[in-house]
Amino acid sequence: MTLTQTTAADIAPLQDLLDRIALFPGEMLPDMIASYLNGDTMQLWLTLREGDKPLGFCFAEPEQLTEGTWNMRAIGVAADAQRSGHGATIVSGLEARLRDLGARLLIVDTASSEELAPARGLYRKLGYAEEARIRDFWAPGEDKIVYWKALS
Template identity: 40%
Template sequence: MLEQTGLFPVEALDDMLASFFASEGQEQWLTARHDGAPVGFAFFRPEAHTDGTWNVLAIAVLPEHHSGGIGSRLMQHVEDILRSDGQRVLLVETSGTSKYKATRAFYRAKHYTEVARIPEYWEAGDDKVIFHKHLR
């Protein structure tokens, strides 16, 4: 699924999920299904050394299911889980390239505020864009 979305480097997956599969942290994984098959996912975890701040490390929906509301429902479910647990803040980090224009528009539509842009963070010409939302 990660390869099909084209949004994340597959080689980063092992590092990203290591503590999740080792049950070492508080990371959470949600899978969206359509007719029993996985079509999307969200992976989120608490930010180290913070009180109630979480980060969505990855959220993706297979291209053939875009615009069907799956991403919106996944994001809402993440927020609901964290709110019910009394968490305060949710961050999302993404790329500043044109490839991720729709991704940034998605977060804005979900009432996330762009709070930071770190120039050339990922690589030359690719800024890190950080979005923020209060959960309370």
């Protein structure tokens, strides 16, 4: 398995992956990643591959008006590859790259829904602490939870 920067060739397979896991609509991906592929942004997109097949990805960007704080905006792993350590591989690889860029902190926003309990467990297992909770943020009864981890 390899974790590399996402390329234009990854868009179609990642769209398929996104549609299968319902993280967000795959049709949104080309617009979301365009600035990164054009080199017009500090965003970081990484794709985990087994051979030519993408198994997962993540997307992070620096938080504006901060010194070295990044936000992992999205992480996804193919449904048939979940709970196999791939999410941890992606997050650990992202952290290493961000350290090389001089990042101090990585934050992750997620939801309190039961379906995202495995993701919250992964963040805690990897040393992230729950820093904030905004009640009813995503919908009534669904809180926004912010996790953080010091990278230095």
